[in-house]
Amino acid sequence: MPLFVVTMLASLLVTLGAPQRASAAVTDYRPATYNMQGGDGKWTADIVQIINHGYNVIALQEAGPRPPGSARLEWTSPYLTGNDQWNGWRVQEWLWRPQGQAADWHIYFVRTDFGGNRVNLAILTRYDANQVHIARPAFYGNNGLPTSRPALGITIGNTLFYTVHALATGGNDGAQLVRNIAGQAGSRIWAAMGDFNRDPSTLQIERGMHKYVTNEPTQQSGGELDYMVTNQRIPGYGAAAIGYGSDHYAVMFDVLRANAGVSLYNAHDGNRNIEVESRNATTYGSSIVVRSRQAGTWGHFLFVPAGNGNYTIRVNQRPPGTKQQCLDAVDSRLRRYPCDGTDGQLFDMQYWDDTGQLRIRSVRRNTCLGDDTDNGYGSEIVTTLSCSKGEGRFNFRFDRDPDGSAAAVAF
Known part of the structure; x- marks a missing residue:
């Protein structure tokens, strides 16, 4: 009793x-x-x-x-x-x-x-x-x-x-x-x-x-x-x-787990999702832009551990027979290039002070991804944002239920 x-x-x-x-x-x-x-x-x-x-x-x-x-x-x-x-x-x-x-x-x-x-x-x-x-x-x-x-x-x-x-x-x-x-x-x-x-x-x-x-x-x-x-x-x-x-x-x-596909949303710009601008699989260097509030086919990503607490961010969508594409901070605009393991494709996931939001730091540049405009639909994501600026906040949405046995994304 x-x-x-x-x-x-x-x-x-x-x-x-x-x-x-x-x-x-x-x-x-x-x-x-x-x-x-x-x-x-x-x-x-x-x-x-x-x-x-x-x-x-x-x-x-x-x-x-x-x-x-x-x-x-x-x-x-x-x-x-x-x-x-x-x-x-x-x-x-x-x-x-x-x-x-x-x-x-x-x-x-x-x-x-x-x-x-x-x-x-x-x-x-x-x-x-x-x-x-x-x-x-x-x-x-x-x-x-x-x-x-x-x-x-x-x-x-x-x-x-x-x-x-x-x-x-x-x-x-x-x-x-x-x-x-x-x-x-x-x-x-x-x-x-x-x-x-x-x-x-x-x-x-x-x-x-x-x-x-x-x-x-x-x-x-x-x-x-x-x-x-x-x-x-x-x-x-x-x-x-x-x-x-x-x-x-x-x-x-x-x-957030390494195996869980996610869509990313720009908290600064009305919580619009980011995705690849050009859907043509052979168009390397396509910009990553802010679009609608619902992720399209090209707006889903996978965080893949790359050692030392860093990650590559892979684009989930790709036609059969094409190379895996990764987000790349090689220049001032975030773009899509074939995954090559270079430091331009390495990112450090950090936790923003606001609950549930990420900031994503480029290892190569030591700056963060974000939106430095208020232009709404079609705005490009830059790679040169100060990591202290609120424009660098992203919400994430799981594409599916994450597997609890998978490694957590480290912060």
Whole structure:
């Protein structure tokens, strides 16, 4: 029987036992988030696929009325106490053996939908959490009852993970809910994942917090709503969105890896992507330019380790029988030439102070790539930019889910 410890007012804290591991970093795990649009058969279809991609801490929203039918109820916490006007939340732990898994996984589940019993919160993980938390919701009515949802959290080792589902009417509770999570976590590393129901650029966070996003829509309607906020600054961290059976895409978080194809977006110029100007495979020396906000065929690249912490940036697209092309800083404009291993094709990936953004330094020139104009579509990328200038910021977008076993791009 687990030991229950309930804190007053702000949160429910359930102590379950000794930590499974002593680490304290988001990157010690492979987190993901998914709005399941009601759960049901998605547990045995979509969730199993996410697990098979190697993700092991999965924040779930709209998780349905209960975990999958084959799950076994392990324990139920006491009701949240300390607030005389609300005692409706209690956390359950279920054990579930997903198809193809050799051991049980843990589902931490809280009912937040007392009407339709569909829009509930859960966290699925292969780790046995040593604490469970309920972070106080942002809004209460005059009667003292909550008018927004709380967040469900767990502690694994010394890292706290939360699942968040902000209000569907624009997510105006998200910023306060994140502050409540931060207050509950104190000095510990925490990450809040979920459906914030607003674009990440409009979610106001405090100093020391960071957003990690896909830089692309996470819902079929086109909005980018699902992402992570954490108090850990993680160089080269990003997310990939993958569609399954819900109206939201599953969003999977990882560091930039050498095997993961990416598209690059100029943060200074409306987040337009960069790509090869001339599509003719025999046109060596083609400029690399800023184009639209969606990467075209010639706007996908691969970071390939070249030793000493440097990388070549290869153009993914090439017709059969043609040489592999690399980005080249041989002159003041970034161009495409056959890969030759010279220092003009070597780049050092650096982390910009803004969350999730890169600056790319030319080893040959000791300057950075960037856009020194405001001309928009068709602007060429220069190789001579001072690395301290904001025009040298790039967002990246994964072309596919990165393989967690591949080497991380070093910063």
